[in-house]
Amino acid sequence: MIRVRFAPSPTGYLHIGGARTFIFNWLHARRQGGQVVLRIDDTDVERNTQASLDSIFEGLEWLELGWDELYRQSDRLDLHRQAAWSIFEKGLAYRDFTPADAQPENQTGGWLFNPGMRELTREESDRRADAGEPFVLRFRVPRGAGEEVVVDDGVYGRVTKSTGDLEDFALLRSSGVPTYHMASCADDADLRITDILRGQEHLANTFKHMLIFEALGAQAPRMAHLPLLMAPDGTKLSKRIHGPVVSVTTYRDAGFLPHAFVNFLCLLGWSPKNDREKMSLGELTELFSLDGINRANAIINFTEEEPFDPKALWLNAEHIRSLDLDELTRRLQPYAEQAGFEGATEQKLRTITPLIQERIRLLGEVASVADFFFVAPQSYDVEELIPKKGDAAMAADALRKAKEALAAAPAFDHATLETVLRDASDALGVKAGQMFQPIRVAVCGRKNAPPLFETLEAVGREDVLARLDSALGALL
RNA sequence: GGCGCUAUCGUCUAGCGGUUAGGACAGGGCCCUCUCAAGGCUCAAACCCGGGUUCGAUUCCCGGUAGCGCUACCA
Numbered sequence: 001m002i003r004v005r006f007a008p009s010p011t012g013y014l015h016i017g018g019a020r021t022f023i024f025n026w027l028h029a030r031r032q033g034g035q036v037v038l039r040i041d042d043t044d045v046e047r048n049t050q051a052s053l054d055s056i057f058e059g060l061e062w063l064e065l066g067w068d069e070l071y072r073q074s075d076r077l078d079l080h081r082q083a084a085w086s087i088f089e090k091g092l093a094y095r096d097f098t099p100a101d102a103q104p105e106n107q108t109g110g111w112l113f114n115p116g117m118r119e120l121t122r123e124e125s126d127r128r129a130d131a132g133e134p135f136v137l138r139f140r141v142p143r144g145a146g147e148e149v150v151v152d153d154g155v156y157g158r159v160t161k162s163t164g165d166l167e168d169f170a171l172l173r174s175s176g177v178p179t180y181h182m183a184s185c186a187d188d189a190d191l192r193i194t195d196i197l198r199g200q201e202h203l204a205n206t207f208k209h210m211l212i213f214e215a216l217g218a219q220a221p222r223m224a225h226l227p228l229l230m231a232p233d234g235t236k237l238s239k240r241i242h243g244p245v246v247s248v249t250t251y252r253d254a255g256f257l258p259h260a261f262v263n264f265l266c267l268l269g270w271s272p273k274n275d276r277e278k279m280s281l282g283e284l285t286e287l288f289s290l291d292g293i294n295r296a297n298a299i300i301n302f303t304e305e306e307p308f309d310p311k312a313l314w315l316n317a318e319h320i321r322s323l324d325l326d327e328l329t330r331r332l333q334p335y336a337e338q339a340g341f342e343g344a345t346e347q348k349l350r351t352i353t354p355l356i357q358e359r360i361r362l363l364g365e366v367a368s369v370a371d372f373f374f375v376a377p378q379s380y381d382v383e384e385l386i387p388k389k390g391d392a393a394m395a396a397d398a399l400r401k402a403k404e405a406l407a408a409a410p411a412f413d414h415a416t417l418e419t420v421l422r423d424a425s426d427a428l429g430v431k432a433g434q435m436f437q438p439i440r441v442a443v444c445g446r447k448n449a450p451p452l453f454e455t456l457e458a459v460g461r462e463d464v465l466a467r468l469d470s471a472l473g474a475l476l
Numbered sequence: 477g478g479c480g481c482u483a484u485c486g487u488c489u490a491g492c493g494g495u496u497a498g499g500a501c502a503g504g505g506c507c508c509u510c511u512c513a514a515g516g517c518u519c520a521a522a523c524c525c526g527g528g529u530u531c532g533a534u535u536c537c538c539g540g541u542a543g544c545g546c547u548a549c550c551a
Binding site: 007008011047096110135156164165167169170175184200201202203204225227228230232234235267268269270271273278294300312314315317321356357358431432433434436440447449451 | 477478479480481482483486487488489490491498499500501502509510511512513514515543544545546547548549550551
């Protein structure tokens with residue numbers, strides 16, 4: 001049974017890179033009928049915040065993927081400490097009494113351990129500890145000549161590092177709180193995690209982790225590191241520098257469909273190799289494989305003017321178009337309410353959905369695309385009422401003729417309206433387009449809108465006639 | 477600085493010794509058309525540099541360069 005874990009630390013909001021890591025883990029597990037563990041890595045007491053924790057859950061829940069088990073590392077500190085001391089008992093870790101502020105700076109490279117500490121006898125070490133002297137517990141990295149640690153990575157292949165390049169890293173802080181490395185490995189072993197998929201920034205840490213697993217007498221999980229998501233300027237994503245676009249909830253608020261967003265994120269750093277791009281969650285689950293994961297970092301493309309990657313927008317539009325009317329209506333509802341549309345009942349929305357389905361890329365665009373279905377256009381440029389190759393007189397004629405024809409129309413459905421209005425334009429001796437533009441602007445308040453007849457039908461005879469009147473008024 | 481990883485159109489990518497270097501998004505043009513979309517067709521756009529290996533390198537090896545990551549009692 002495959003067991004994966006996603007282990008965010010609540011020291012910042014959930015960003016899209018984290019979301020992608022979660023998604024890849026989820027897909028990897030689900031593809032093989034495995035389980036997904038969500039583990040909150042909150043051992044850094046100083047930097048944890050409730051807001052971050054909330055943002056993580058908010059973001060993950062929105063993805064509509066779910067998980068099977070939930071843990072918090074802070075509930076499991078005893079387990080980590082126990083694991084650390086078991087390593088100490090095996091002689092594979094030692095106490096380092098060097099005060100934190102006396103730690104060598106280490107920028108010229110090459111710091112491996114503090115002289116004197118590694119060689120302390122057990123008696124001496126115990127004596128100083130008993131006397132209450134603070135210490136950190138460090139892993140005793142093997143120092144034999146030519147020794148190396150090997151990682152067989154599911155993405156990067158065989159990667160090795162000489163132990164001569166690995167410092168004696170800390171397992172326990174002087175406060176007694178386990179470090180990330182210790183807590184993470186102890187938990188992975190205890191939770192029987194079989195596969196670790198995580199960001200490539202951890203590749204270099206993995207050598208330490210292999211050492212810890214070995215010292216713990218635990219079988220190391222299979223490792224697979226993911227290329228990183230970068231900002232267009234090539235630097236890492238940062239809310240401070242790049243703004244809210246790096247936060248998952250921004251995508252939710254703008255009106256991305258969760259699984260369209262999942263689809264998009266999957267395409268950054270992974271490919272099914274057959275040129276497929278638009279995939280449902282089911283298809284992704286079926287197609288996902290470590291083989292398809294790229295090794296180079298991927299840039300997510302956004303600018304100040306266009307905060308979302310154009311491909312994300314396109315994919316979202318694709319997913320919107322393939323939703324059935326009920327589902328899309330249901331998804332649209334909260335955004336219509338958010339826009340403050342009066343009377344945005346499901347029934348009313350349902351008549352509008354098909355008219356905007358292929359015209360929006362984001363659910364939130366319902367606000368700007370469908371406004372006139374709910375309220376008469378407040379103001380528009382009167383010039384826009386004037387058709388191409390026409391003048392104000394033609395516009396007025398068209399509007400008057402339309403009023404007359406629409407008032408007399410035997411029915412107010414789009415088929416009837418089409419006949420009636422086309423006949424009217426013939427009678428007026430103008431082109432259909434010249435007839436329709438004034439009507440469209442009068443009713444919708446702009447030149448670009450959904451098809452006219454369906455739109456008129458949805459708006460209704462009474463409102464249409466009233467809007468034609470006020471347009472005529474504005475024209476004269 | 478040391479160590480690790482990476483390098484194909486603007487962006488995401490396919491390619492796993494011989495290809496007109498393929499697809500997608502974005503961009504240009506055309507068609508369709510009541511506007512806008514959607515759709516169809518089409519154009520432009522890439523193998524980081526230098527050495528090897530080979531009959532032949534985008535592909536394999538080495539070096540350079542560049543980018544990213546790690547180098548904490550952060551994760």
